[in-house]
Amino acid sequence: AQKVTQAQTEISVVEKEDVTLDCVYETRDTTYYLFWYKQPPSGELVFLIRRNSFDEQNEISGRYSWNFQKSTSSFNFTITASQVVDSAVYFCALRPLIQGAQKLVFGQGTRLTINP
Amino acid sequence: DTEVTQTPKHLVMGMTNKKSLKCEQHMGHRAMYWYKQKAKKPPELMFVYSYEKLSINESVPSRFSPECPNSSLLNLHLHALQPEDSALYLCASSQGQGNRGGFGAGVPYEQYFGPGTRLTVT
Numbered sequence: 569a570q571k572v573t574q575a576q577t578e579i580s581v582v583e584k585e586d587v588t589l590d591c592v593y594e595t596r597d598t599t600y601y602l603f604w605y606k607q608p609p610s611g612e613l614v615f616l617i618r619r620n621s622f623d624e625q626n627e628i629s630g631r632y633s634w635n636f637q638k639s640t641s642s643f644n645f646t647i648t649a650s651q652v653v654d655s656a657v658y659f660c661a662l663r664p665l666i667q668g669a670q671k672l673v674f675g676q677g678t679r680l681t682i683n684p
Numbered sequence: 685d686t687e688v689t690q691t692p693k694h695l696v697m698g699m700t701n702k703k704s705l706k707c708e709q710h711m712g713h714r715a716m717y718w719y720k721q722k723a724k725k726p727p728e729l730m731f732v733y734s735y736e737k738l739s740i741n742e743s744v745p746s747r748f749s750p751e752c753p754n755s756s757l758l759n760l761h762l763h764a765l766q767p768e769d770s771a772l773y774l775c776a777s778s779q780g781q782g783n784r785g786g787f788g789a790g791v792p793y794e795q796y797f798g799p800g801t802r803l804t805v806t
Contacts, residue, residue, distance in 0.1 A: 613776075677725075
């Protein structure tokens with residue numbers, strides 16, 4: 569069975585602070601993909617990153633960075649120098665790479681509020 | 685154009701009404717999806733269409749009826765809904781269903797989401 573846990577339901581920080589969103593997953597599959605999506609108040613889910621289970625290199629994209637640690641089954645997301653526009657709900661998701669697996673298994677989401 | 689559009693943005697309907705949600709994409713994607721998202725919950729997959737054929741139905745009640753008239757359009761017909769069906773309905777599309785490189789290999793196609801239709805059933 570697959571499961572994604574985002575233990576932080578809500579986080580509130582002041583602008584320019586760094587913030588890390590935690591994601592822990594469970595799967596018995598050896599090959600899988602992990603995703604992060606952003607859902608701003610407008611509603612649409614915005615794809616942020618996709619990472620496969622064999623690539624443990626950390627990734628940085630501007631103010632965003634991701635730390636994938638297979639040993640602890642975690643795929644954490646850090647926003648550096650947060651901005652008000654980063655306020656959104658963030659979902660971590662898992663998808664095994666096996667035949668017939670179509671569904672993204674989402675975590676419950678973390679609501680991030682950046683205060684000016 | 686990487687946009688998925690959905691109409692209407694908001695819909696209020698009674699339990700005896702019949703209404704339809706519409707989704708459109710012009711990215712040449714051949715897979716389209718309906719998700720349901722309750723407040724403070726993640727999206728739940730409802731249906732997947734691949735090449736205009738229904739590929740996945742996640743045991744959705746028959747009061748929800750999807751339709752894919754062509755490769756750019758996806759409808760969700762609603763009839764005799766219940767108040768608990770009130771939710772945000774998200775449409776998504778992807779280049780293909782499954783993985784680039786075939787099942788069991790390759791990279792999952794990323795899904796592009798529309799802004800959703802917020803449905804209230806009274």
